[in-house]
Amino acid sequence: MKERFGMVTLKGQPVTLLGNSLKEGDSAPDFHVTDNDFKPFSFASLEDKISIITSVPSLDTPICDLEARRFNQEAAALGENIRILVVSMDLPFAQKRWCAAAGVSNLLTLSDHQQASFGTEYGVLIKELRLLARSVFIVDRQKIIRYIELVKEVGQEPNYDLALDVARKLV
Structure with a gap:
C-alpha cells in the first residue's frame, strides 16, 4: 500500500497517510462503508448528484463536531x-448518537471503521x-473529482467557502 509521510500533521507532528494519491480530474473511486x-453503503450507489465528501478523525472531537x-x-x-457525506472511523452507533444530539439531519454520516x-x-x-x-473532496455528477483539500494540520478546519463555491458552480 502506498505511503506518504509528512503531507499532514497532527498536533504539529508529521504522520503517514496510506492509500491512493488522488488529484483533481481523477475518477472518484468507489468505497464501501457502513x-x-x-447497513453497507457504496459510493457507486449514489447517482446524478454532486457530492461533497468530507473526512474527519472523529465526530466526538471539537473541530470535527464544528x-x-x-x-x-x-x-x-x-x-x-448537492449531497454531503461525512466519513469517519467512528462506529455507526456513535455517529447516530452524535447526529441526534447535534440535531444533524441534512448530511449523511458514514463509518469507515x-x-x-x-x-x-x-x-x-x-x-x-x-x-x-481531515479532507474535502468535491465530486461531480459524472463521478470526477473537481476539488480536493487535504487539511495540512488535522486540528484545523477546512476552507468551507472555497469548497462550497466549487460545489455550487457545478450545479
Missing part, C-alpha cells in the same frame, strides 16, 4: 442537487492512528 444503521455542524447548516441552502475503504481509496488513512485525515 451507514448509521449498520465542521460537521457547519456542513449540515450549509446543506439546507445548497439544494437537492470496518475496512478503511474510504481512507485507502482516497489516501487519507493515518497509519499511526488508524483515523482519517
